[in-house]
Amino acid sequence: MARQMLRRIGLLHDQFFTGHGNFNLYLCKIGRRQESTCMYCNQEDDDAEHTFFACHKWALLRSNAGIDNMRPDEITDYMIQRPIQWKKISDYARSVLTQKDIDERLLGY
Ligand SMILES: [Zn+2]
Numbered sequence: 597m598a599r600q601m602l603r604r605i606g607l608l609h610d611q612f613f614t615g616h617g618n619f620n621l622y623l624c625k626i627g628r629r630q631e632s633t634c635m636y637c638n639q640e641d642d643d644a645e646h647t648f649f650a651c652h653k654w655a656l657l658r659s660n661a662g663i664d665n666m667r668p669d670e671i672t673d674y675m676i677q678r679p680i681q682w683k684k685i686s687d688y689a690r691s692v693l694t695q696k697d698i699d700e701r702l703l704g705y
Pocket residue numbers: 634635636637638639646650651652653
């Protein structure tokens with residue numbers, strides 16, 4: 597059970613930091629999606645930076661995580677300052693990616 601949880605946390609962080617995950621721009625690059633636009637706001641490219649730092653869909657979650665005015669290059673320093681900040685970002689990333697998965701299944705992706 598603990599191993600599965602650690603693996604899941606690792607997958608979330610991989611997607612958060614590398615952008616290799618459920619982002620239409622990445623999925624287009626690897627041939628698994630036709631459109632790179634964001635399904636929530638139709639921005640041209642849905643990548644990790646857009647999803648976690650710009651898309652209006654996640655504004656409330658971003659605000660609750662305390663990163664609504666944070667730039668992507670500041671996030672790592674923020675996370676390693678305090679365990680609670682690490683947890684907030686992890687919870688935020690998990691919530692966003694989980695909801696994206698649910699919405700995509702509902703839309704038939
Ligand atoms: Zn968007």
